Amino acid sequence: MFEILGQCAHVQIPEVSEETLRFYRSGTILWVVQQIWSLFLPWLFLMTGWSAKLGSFAEKKGKCWYGSIVLYLLSFLALYQLFSLPLWMYSGYFRPRSYGLSLQSLSQWFVHYGKGVFLLAIMALAFVWIFYALLKKSPKRWWFYGSLAGIAIGFFMMIVQPIWIDPLFNDFGPMKDKELEQQILTLASQAGIDQGRIYEVNKSQETKMLNAYVVGFGHTKRIVLWDTLIQEMSTPQILFVVGHEMGHYVLHHMWWSFCYFSFLTLLIFYMIYRCSPWLLRRFQSRFGFFHLSSIASLPLFLFLFTFLSLATDPLSLFISRVMERQADRFGLDMTHDNQAAGEAFVILQQKNLANPRPDKFTIFWRSSHPSLQERVDFTNSYCPYNLKSSPK
Numbered sequence: 292m293f294e295i296l297g298q299c300a301h302v303q304i305p306e307v308s309e310e311t312l313r314f315y316r317s318g319t320i321l322w323v324v325q326q327i328w329s330l331f332l333p334w335l336f337l338m339t340g341w342s343a344k345l346g347s348f349a350e351k352k353g354k355c356w357y358g359s360i361v362l363y364l365l366s367f368l369a370l371y372q373l374f375s376l377p378l379w380m381y382s383g384y385f386r387p388r389s390y391g392l393s394l395q396s397l398s399q400w401f402v403h404y405g406k407g408v409f410l411l412a413i414m415a416l417a418f419v420w421i422f423y424a425l426l427k428k429s430p431k432r433w434w435f436y437g438s439l440a441g442i443a444i445g446f447f448m449m450i451v452q453p454i455w456i457d458p459l460f461n462d463f464g465p466m467k468d469k470e471l472e473q474q475i476l477t478l479a480s481q482a483g484i485d486q487g488r489i490y491e492v493n494k495s496q497e498t499k500m501l502n503a504y505v506v507g508f509g510h511t512k513r514i515v516l517w518d519t520l521i522q523e524m525s526t527p528q529i530l531f532v533v534g535h536e537m538g539h540y541v542l543h544h545m546w547w548s549f550c551y552f553s554f555l556t557l558l559i560f561y562m563i564y565r566c567s568p569w570l571l572r573r574f575q576s577r578f579g580f581f582h583l584s585s586i587a588s589l590p591l592f593l594f595l596f597t598f599l600s601l602a603t604d605p606l607s608l609f610i611s612r613v614m615e616r617q618a619d620r621f622g623l624d625m626t627h628d629n630q631a632a633g634e635a636f637v638i639l640q641q642k643n644l645a646n647p648r649p650d651k652f653t654i655f656w657r658s659s660h661p662s663l664q665e666r667v668d669f670t671n672s673y674c675p676y677n678l679k680s681s682p683k
């Protein structure tokens with residue numbers, strides 16, 4: 292399948308299957324539908340007055356201010372999930388199963404989904420009241436204090452994700468293949484990463500897809516490999532993938548992402564602060580509530596947040612692609628194995644049914660990684676270490 296040409300290896304991406312193209316095209320349509328739905332649903336809650344009705348129901352039945360917030364949040368969340376369930380079932384269960392990517396049974400899918408909704412409810416009950424307290428106390432500066440609270444919550448979630456949240460869904464542990472682990476640890480020590488930072492997660496029971504990632508912050512920061520990736524790739528290919536993840540780790544990409552997230556949070560909160568009073572004045576009679584500090588305004592914030600996130604996604608994804616390129620380069624600098632790197636990309640392309648040459652719109656608005664064609668081209672052409680060892 293693979294061919295070596297020239298100094299940096301020459302890996303070619305095999306012809307893309309009809310199934311991959313179908314998966315790609317239907318994925319684009321699904322993405323558009325999902326975006327429209329995530330804007331439409333909160334807008335529907337506003338324009339029909341449902342949110343205002345839920346708000347007054349919660350105020351009447353809730354025994355205190357926090358009690359009414361809890362009641363509103365739980366009933367809103369339940370309705371929101373109910374309306375969205377068909378779309379989530381299609382995208383999370385039926386679609387990946389029909390392409391042979393998912394091995395989950397419907398009951399397993401529901402268990403994961405239920406845990407996700409439960410977590411969402413806990414987080415909403417724990418954090419949403421803070422923003423409404425700020426809206427009440429400080430009508431002019433709530434956006435600033437609110438974004439500081441949002442950044443603090445984001446920081447907290449980043450730390451606890453690998454230790455509290457991810458283990459609810461899958462089993463994480465040390466690597467099972469001890470020989471491979473030793474090779475990875477040798478590479479890690481060369482990169483200056485301490486021991487005990489490499490984890491394997493059991494995904495092979497639920498998916499055929501491959502993945503590896505860096506997660507956590509400070510003491511909880513770690514590199515995680517899906518067991519499917521370990522099963523499908525050869526040792527040199529895995530070492531390149533781990534080298535790439537070590538790039539994210541050593542180049543502090545989590546930290547840079549957090550700085551960007553903080554800036555974006557401030558920007559989005561400020562924009563919401565500027566836009567929301569205007570929307571409220573314009574549609575007051577339809578919305579049925581008169582103050583932003585009323586809990587019934589939640590779908591308005593949700594709508595604006597979704598809209599502004601979508602508008603800033605191209606910048607966020609551009610930054611992500613820059614970091615991914617840096618991590619690819621780091622992986623090659625660590626392993627000097629361009630052939631294995633290119634082969635790893637081909638395996639990722641085939642196992643994940645990824646289109647190696649997506650269109651410009653997809654790259655601009657949806658791609659957190661450079662296209663696989665671009666990544667393979669890079670591994671074929673980047674090998675300064677070879678040039679250094681054999682000068683003209």
Ligand SMILES: [Zn+2]
Binds near residue numbers: 535536539615618
């Ligand atoms: Zn990466």
